Amino acid sequence: MTRNKSIRKEDLSEKREYHTQSTGIFFKVKNLLYKQNSPYQKIEVFENEYFGNVLLLDDLVQTTERDEFFYHEMLVHPSLITHPDPLDLLIIGGGDGGVLKETLKYHIKNVCLVEIDPHVIEVSKKYFPWLSPCLKDQRTELVIADGKKFIEKIDRKFDIILIDSSDPVGPSASLHQKRFYEKLKNCLNNEGIVVAQVGSPLYNSELIREKSASLKELYKIVSFYVIPVPTYPGGSWCFVYLSDNAHPLSIKRDPPLGLNYFNLETHRSAFSLPNFLKEKSE
Amino acid sequence: MTRNKSIRKEDLSEKREYHTQSTGIFFKVKNLLYKQNSPYQKIEVFENEYFGNVLLLDDLVQTTERDEFFYHEMLVHPSLITHPDPLDLLIIGGGDGGVLKETLKYHIKNVCLVEIDPHVIEVSKKYFPWLSPCLKDQRTELVIADGKKFIEKIDRKFDIILIDSSDPVGPSASLHQKRFYEKLKNCLNNEGIVVAQVGSPLYNSELIREKSASLKELYKIVSFYVIPVPTYPGGSWCFVYLSDNAHPLSIKRDPPLGLNYFNLETHRSAFSLPNFLKEKSE
Numbered sequence: 001m002t003r004n005k006s007i008r009k010e011d012l013s014e015k016r017e018y019h020t021q022s023t024g025i026f027f028k029v030k031n032l033l034y035k036q037n038s039p040y041q042k043i044e045v046f047e048n049e050y051f052g053n054v055l056l057l058d059d060l061v062q063t064t065e066r067d068e069f070f071y072h073e074m075l076v077h078p079s080l081i082t083h084p085d086p087l088d089l090l091i092i093g094g095g096d097g098g099v100l101k102e103t104l105k106y107h108i109k110n111v112c113l114v115e116i117d118p119h120v121i122e123v124s125k126k127y128f129p130w131l132s133p134c135l136k137d138q139r140t141e142l143v144i145a146d147g148k149k150f151i152e153k154i155d156r157k158f159d160i161i162l163i164d165s166s167d168p169v170g171p172s173a174s175l176h177q178k179r180f181y182e183k184l185k186n187c188l189n190n191e192g193i194v195v196a197q198v199g200s201p202l203y204n205s206e207l208i209r210e211k212s213a214s215l216k217e218l219y220k221i222v223s224f225y226v227i228p229v230p231t232y233p234g235g236s237w238c239f240v241y242l243s244d245n246a247h248p249l250s251i252k253r254d255p256p257l258g259l260n261y262f263n264l265e266t267h268r269s270a271f272s273l274p275n276f277l278k279e280k281s282e
Numbered sequence: 283m284t285r286n287k288s289i290r291k292e293d294l295s296e297k298r299e300y301h302t303q304s305t306g307i308f309f310k311v312k313n314l315l316y317k318q319n320s321p322y323q324k325i326e327v328f329e330n331e332y333f334g335n336v337l338l339l340d341d342l343v344q345t346t347e348r349d350e351f352f353y354h355e356m357l358v359h360p361s362l363i364t365h366p367d368p369l370d371l372l373i374i375g376g377g378d379g380g381v382l383k384e385t386l387k388y389h390i391k392n393v394c395l396v397e398i399d400p401h402v403i404e405v406s407k408k409y410f411p412w413l414s415p416c417l418k419d420q421r422t423e424l425v426i427a428d429g430k431k432f433i434e435k436i437d438r439k440f441d442i443i444l445i446d447s448s449d450p451v452g453p454s455a456s457l458h459q460k461r462f463y464e465k466l467k468n469c470l471n472n473e474g475i476v477v478a479q480v481g482s483p484l485y486n487s488e489l490i491r492e493k494s495a496s497l498k499e500l501y502k503i504v505s506f507y508v509i510p511v512p513t514y515p516g517g518s519w520c521f522v523y524l525s526d527n528a529h530p531l532s533i534k535r536d537p538p539l540g541l542n543y544f545n546l547e548t549h550r551s552a553f554s555l556p557n558f559l560k561e562k563s564e
Contacts, residue, residue: 016308022331028304049304067484202349202512228510228518230484235517236510261556269551274543 094164095120097131376446377402379413
């Protein structure tokens with residue numbers, strides 16, 4: 001997730017994430033469940049009365065048990081319902097398993113999850129109930145590697161690539177660069193789709209403008225979409241859908257049953273941008 | 283605005299609003315501009331580096347200079363573009379003037395603003411730049427009165443009634459009851475539309491379910507819609523559009539130019555509800 005500078009006050013009964021220098025979200029900590037520095041980042045999990053278990057990486061909220069479905073459903077389903085025949089999938093990042101969980105709801109052949117930090121996988125297996133069953137699924141292929149190096153080396157193509165990166169500073173920095181999106185194209189089938197999280201439409205609108213310009217040099221279809229994510233800065237989050245052939249509003253199949261957020265109407269709606277963002281993304 | 287219990291920590295350098303018992307938003311206070319108890323409520327205005335001037339009533343964020351347009355545009359424009367000929371308008375609450383400002387962008391004849399607390403008007407005139415010009419507009423009729431008593435007494439009908447109430451506890455409590463919505467119908471022209479703010483789709487979903495059931499006994503068309511409001515609990519807010527004749531997706535005119543959020547696409551999209559809310563509002 002793309003975030004502004006974060007400063008955490010060392011109060012054990014409370015965690016806070018700054019969204020700007022002067023505003024942010026706070027959580028009362030019911031139980032601090034885990035706190036360790038991996039070679040890549042600071043990993044923390046705590047329990048909050050309302051949101052359940054919350055995962056922080058370098059002090060930024062990544063996911064919570066209560067509201068994970070907003071982000072994970074909306075990162076996965078838009079491409080899965082618009083690709084003509086999605087069989088081979090790649091997830092870069094996403095060690096908490098929320099994106100993986102949503103992809104496995106389709107009749108796919110294989111999903112390769114490339115996570116740089118094995119500690120995120122281990123911690124998430126313990127504290128987020130959906131991850132372990134997903135890792136046991138025969139279609140799941142787990143690779144511990146730097147996503148950028150992985151796509152530079154492999155000689156494989158995917159139907160859908162989902163970028164569930166963290167901040168553009170820290171271990172995910174290279175996943176936000178134009179060169180990375182250029183390399184991704186080599187790993188994408190003809191009808192392929194890339195979806196990536198981009199940032200807050202309110203706080204990162206300048207970044208969205210820059211990304212829009214550079215991605216349009218690489219992909220014929222560059223469509224931004226926005227959905228609510230209660231625990232992310234500003235309560236909304238922006239994603240980008242990239243393809244040369246698939247169109248985000250050309251729907252090929254129904255979504256799976258039992259989703260909490262996603263349906264065909266919210267899918268179409270998410271691509272309707274407010275005026276202030278339209279100007280930035282055109 | 284409908285909110286859960288709010289507890290404010292008395293730290294002069296910071297204001298916080300609890301959204302649940304264990305989570306919420308915090309703002310660094312650059313300048314505390316106003317703090318007084320009126321006969322109705324505690325009124326505070328402070329300056330925040332990012333959001334500019336912020337109005338709190340009984341510790342709950344009502345509006346900020348930076349993000350006011352999300353809420354005010356989306357409370358006003360959906361009815362104004364779908365009514366066949368909106369001439370006479372009524373706003374109940376809304377003493378900060380944000381809703382009034384948006385209504386005056388149309389060729390209306392008269393807009394009557396009924397605010398219970400004259401102190402909110404006085405404070406907002408000083409700290410929110412849009413209010414004073416709106417009050418000077420010849421079409422504006424300002425009434426200081428209890429909205430509930432006002433609609434019980436008057437013998438007038440309106441084309442559009444906009445309910446910009448605060449919490450269901452405190453001075454706005456009666457504006458959330460079924461009896462109030464029943465009385466409103468007597469003040470509504472045949473083609474009339476009522477729009478009211480309802481609450482957070484995440485935190486108040488049970489309230490939305492109850493409201494949906496009771497409003498359907500009164501109005502033929504009961505359509506909920508959701509939009510982002512960065513400084514409100516959960517970052518999204520729910521509204522309800524009520525009418526016996528006008529339909530929210532039957533658009534009669536273009537919105538005014540120069541809006542920051544609203545356009546015909548975001549209008550239609552707002553009525554597409556996520557699965558978890560659809561179940562509550564059906």
